[in-house]
Amino acid sequence: MTTRSTHRALDQLRDTRVWKSIFRRGPARTNRTRSLAVFGNLFLHAMPVKVREESLRVRATYYLGSFSFFLFVILSVTGILLMLYYHPAVPMAYRDMKDLQFVVSNGVFLRNLHRLAAQAMVIAVFWHMFHVFYRGGYKPPHQFNWVVGVGLLLVTLFLSYTGYLLPWDQLAFWAITVGTNIISYVPFLGQPMRFLLLGGHQIGENALLRFYVLHIVILPLAAVILIGIHFWRVQKDGGLTVREDHERKI
Amino acid sequence: MNEKSSYEAGFGSDALKEPRRIVFITKKTSAKVKGDVGRQFMSYPQLILREAIAFELLALVLVLLSLLWDAPLEQLANPLLTPNPAKAPWYFLGLQELLHYFPPVVAGVLIPGLVIVALVVIPYFNVNIEGEPLWAKQPQRRLRIFVGGVVVLFVFFGLYHAWTVILPTAAITALALAAYFLPSGRRNFTDFLRSRPLSWWVMTWFISVAIILTVVGTFFRGPGWSWVWPWR
Numbered sequence: 001m002t003t004r005s006t007h008r009a010l011d012q013l014r015d016t017r018v019w020k021s022i023f024r025r026g027p028a029r030t031n032r033t034r035s036l037a038v039f040g041n042l043f044l045h046a047m048p049v050k051v052r053e054e055s056l057r058v059r060a061t062y063y064l065g066s067f068s069f070f071l072f073v074i075l076s077v078t079g080i081l082l083m084l085y086y087h088p089a090v091p092m093a094y095r096d097m098k099d100l101q102f103v104v105s106n107g108v109f110l111r112n113l114h115r116l117a118a119q120a121m122v123i124a125v126f127w128h129m130f131h132v133f134y135r136g137g138y139k140p141p142h143q144f145n146w147v148v149g150v151g152l153l154l155v156t157l158f159l160s161y162t163g164y165l166l167p168w169d170q171l172a173f174w175a176i177t178v179g180t181n182i183i184s185y186v187p188f189l190g191q192p193m194r195f196l197l198l199g200g201h202q203i204g205e206n207a208l209l210r211f212y213v214l215h216i217v218i219l220p221l222a223a224v225i226l227i228g229i230h231f232w233r234v235q236k237d238g239g240l241t242v243r244e245d246h247e248r249k250i
Numbered sequence: 251m252n253e254k255s256s257y258e259a260g261f262g263s264d265a266l267k268e269p270r271r272i273v274f275i276t277k278k279t280s281a282k283v284k285g286d287v288g289r290q291f292m293s294y295p296q297l298i299l300r301e302a303i304a305f306e307l308l309a310l311v312l313v314l315l316s317l318l319w320d321a322p323l324e325q326l327a328n329p330l331l332t333p334n335p336a337k338a339p340w341y342f343l344g345l346q347e348l349l350h351y352f353p354p355v356v357a358g359v360l361i362p363g364l365v366i367v368a369l370v371v372i373p374y375f376n377v378n379i380e381g382e383p384l385w386a387k388q389p390q391r392r393l394r395i396f397v398g399g400v401v402v403l404f405v406f407f408g409l410y411h412a413w414t415v416i417l418p419t420a421a422i423t424a425l426a427l428a429a430y431f432l433p434s435g436r437r438n439f440t441d442f443l444r445s446r447p448l449s450w451w452v453m454t455w456f457i458s459v460a461i462i463l464t465v466v467g468t469f470f471r472g473p474g475w476s477w478v479w480p481w482r
């Protein structure tokens with residue numbers, strides 16, 4: 001009874017002028033208004049209006065792409081909250097970690113969530129790529145979207161890697177030392193590239209600032225743009241790949 | 251270009267339900283385009299609801315884990331105090347394991363560069379759209395090429411004593427050969443292996459090597475990158 005009355009109340013709410021002015025539609029009772037709910041909404045319009053039954057099945061995607069995106073959202077939110085307590089300077093950065101641990105309410109939880117989601121995103125993106133590969137999702141007409149996806153994998157790895165330095169503890173410092181030493185092995189360009197990344201010959205204050213700017217501005221911006229293209233192309237290229245042998249047979 | 255003559259033209263489905271469209275299907279087009287679309291659902295609410303549930307499940311699991319697990323934090327960074335071993339983040343430990351065996355230019359630049367290039371060009375290769383199994387056509391000729399390629403790989407890895415690479419390579423090779431020599435029959439697994447295309451074998455090899463290298467680098471490497479058992 002309560003659910004029915006809630007439904008009725010919601011329907012009445014959706015019929016009000018204010019609701020319609022915000023969402024540009026009334027209740028989604030017909031397929032026309034259900035379509036409007038998707039393409040008339042800035043945040044949903046990259047989605048298809050209709051989906052094939054086969055692509056809705058869990059094993060078609062395991063929601064791996066969705067999970068990658070959700071993790072990016074969670075990382076953005078927790079990351080912005082962490083920025084409120086962080087100074088990209090030596091040794092303030094490390095003191096801020098201690099503040100998060102002992103002073104800030106739920107600071108430990110916030111950092112745990114950010115770190116955990118970062119590891120999970122690396123795994124989710126890799127898994128998503130392998131799953132798409134085994135389903136043949138790179139085949140025509142999806143070729144270019146696969147390449148965008150490889151770009152997103154690299155951006156994800158660099159995002160995780162640049163974030164690794166920010167706590168400025170022993171773990172961070174030496175992990176980045178090992179990683180940036182690899183860059184210097186690139187023939188001819190190795191040393192200049194390492195210098196550009198670190199803002200010096202050694203990992204110090206400049207490197208921390210550069211990694212911070214990469215981590216919170218440049219790479220997230222690149223990720224957002226690539227994610228936008230990636231989602232948009234899924235729809236433009238005709239939706240997810242449906243495997244004849246898997247989904248058609250029931 | 252005699253492919254141009256092999257276009258098929260047709261009109262798609264019911265014009266009242268969906269806008270009419272003309273489709274050109276060449277031999278290179280994915281086979282799925284030719285099939286009908288099948289049953290469809292409205293994204294709102296069918297897809298949106300599922301995505302929302304997926305998001306909530308993910309948030310729930312992450313919050314629970316964050317309550318139970320603590321992000322590591324060590325001492326203040328000290329450039330004068332080098333830990334032994336100094337390890338990169340876990341997703342680069344496969345690379346670090348390679349650096350242990352191969353010269354830096356090979357392990358740090360050549361191999362990762364080749365992997366990225368290979369990933370990018372996958373869809374632009376002569377794609378085997380039908381997913382034709384590796385041993386389906388000219389099996390003997392393909393076996394000779396396959397064995398030749400594998401021997402070159404083994405010699406290369408063997409020269410550098412890179413046995414954590416050799417092990418998964420040998421395992422995948424054994425499976426591919428099993429798919430060739432074992433008779434097809436009652437066992438589902440051999441039938442599954444026999445139906446796999448070349449791309450499947452290459453990707454599965456790559457993934458198994460990457461996983462073994464990462465696990466070894468993460469858990470089995472101690473001071474001076476020597477072998478350690480994680481439970482000791």
